[in-house]
Amino acid sequence: MSTILVIGAGGVSSVAVHKMAMNADIFSDIHLASRTRSKCDSIAASVKSRTGQDVATYEIDAEEVPAMVNLIRKIKPSLVVNLALPYQDLPIMDACLEAGVSYLDTANYEPKDEAKFEYHWQWAYHDRFKEAGLMALLGSGFDPGVTSVFTMWLKKHKLKTIRQLDILDCNGGDHGQAFATNFNPEINIREVTAPARHWENGAWVETPAMAVKQTFDFDQVGEKNMYLMYHEELESLAKFLPELERARFWMTFGDEYIKHLTVLQAVGMTGIEPVRYQGRDIIPLQFLAAVLPKPETLGSTTKGKTNIGVIATGEALDGSGEKTFYINNICDHEDAFEETGNQAVSYTTGVPAMIGSAMMLTGKWSGEGVFNMEQMDPDPFMDMLNAHGLPWNVVEMDGPVSF
Template structure:
């Protein structure tokens, strides 16, 4: 049994704390910290009511390495589960190195002043973590995270070559608002309004935002329009999968959501460049974030399901093969269990499972790693056990032949 420190008390942090509390045989002591301690206290109260367990809470500024170091030295956890903002990944990694503590996150580093997310900054920590005898597990959410493990599972059990990989992310939930985002609005809008990219024949091909669209009939959700985006798991998968020829990422969006984004972009509300307003400097996208509903508040009003998975086309024993592995998650069932909607749940549960893999020694090796670099089997088994059951089927679906 291990002591863990969770940093971040948003929707995902709530799920991670609940799920860790459900597994007392793995997580002996749980601390939850964020800039606003009252949010941690609220989650701790919920957990005591549901499970009878008591978790400890603390305030910490995740941008401040000395403050992080002081808290880590006080608590002395086995590892940090970082579900704070991606801007804070590097400061938390620095604090882990200084205190000799293992590290896990769910999203790769993104500079505050540049709409760019990639692993290069964190991969640069490889030697330092290895020399310190510490492990950092990157991207242990759903996508990235489970989708990486799905690919590793396909590579281990079904395919000799994975030629074509399509990652499909569908949120069929309805929260009743004209516009709201299911995770941090600033991160979500920056991600969606950026140029897309896909990987083909060893090169990255850039696309305009929402340039490519396909309609897909998602199991238990129905037909949805999905759009080609760039997503971070492709960066590591393009390196770690054997000989993949093409890899794409697709995400569903409704027409109303896209119309709001178009208006925000047209009037500059998605900008990260500071402007002067009434004698003070503001960042438009941060102002927009303040106007939008808190994603952590969407749980009680969100109905419907998510469906996230991977379609792989390749060969086995010289014969063509196509398989589809995916998970379906119900928003209201997630809320009943953890007081959070399914987008937070599908990120928080894999973060807990990734930590479980490290605490139990299934995945433990000094250095900085992505999810697909480890044996997928114990993680896949844990998904079935802890709330994210998956289906793995042969399929004749051809994404290229889907209607636009």
């Protein structure tokens, strides 16, 4: 029985809070805060109607550390779950340290003025959390998060070493919009337009954004074009799997998405440098995000499925030579909406946020300092995925991927 404080009120937060309320034996007292309290109230009302559980709501600017500290001290949670923007990771970690409470997030820190998301800023907090006797768990979403847990489950149960790793993120859903992103538009577009990087032979290899494309036949979705991208779990996987020769991340995008994004880039709407307009500075990408459909509004119209997983090749644990395994989850947008009022992209991130929180609150995952998912025992997390809406499947492939 634990008190928890969730920061942020987007689609991922909505899913996480709904799922927490469905597990009242672990999350007995739920508090939700964001810059816009009305969004929190809307989530709380949905949770009440679906589960009967109450959620207390607050207005807070997560970048205002003293205000965050006061709120934490008022609520006295066992854990603060950061489901706000990646720019706010460090202020929330600072507040947790000052208030003496453990921390969890789903995405690593990214400065506002540079499209560069890396773990080193948060890893630098390790000693401070350790000295305070607190735990910080980073990246407890799907990718990063579940993909790392999938990888370490294969390392524990199937492969002695992992030589090659490919993470495949497919969203086969159709929301009926001309152009919309399935998670925060500002973060999504910054990720997609950044140069691609992958890990190979002990070094990072950089290529232009969206320049490397492959076609893959995804189970229950079909053939989709996927593009090589950089994603944060590559950094932690390269750190915690020193035997990795190559690690890549792929994400699917439809032709319409690529067409619209190309035009928006060409006219400067994806820029993150201030532009002077009518006497004030605006960030083009932030303005674009303000006029695009909100991800949390797409659930009622989105149909289709997501298919996210990892393909790993390495030395078999049983000594039978080199083997390749594919482990993945398939999630239905309409099923996710029926359960939580949100589409599957939010669902596949919000459920792991709930599970990571449960791991910490129940003591199945513990420690003092800053930790990534790869450092934890994958088994209890994998069990909860099966039990709480994200069942997984693993198959042995004929050989390594050919792309």
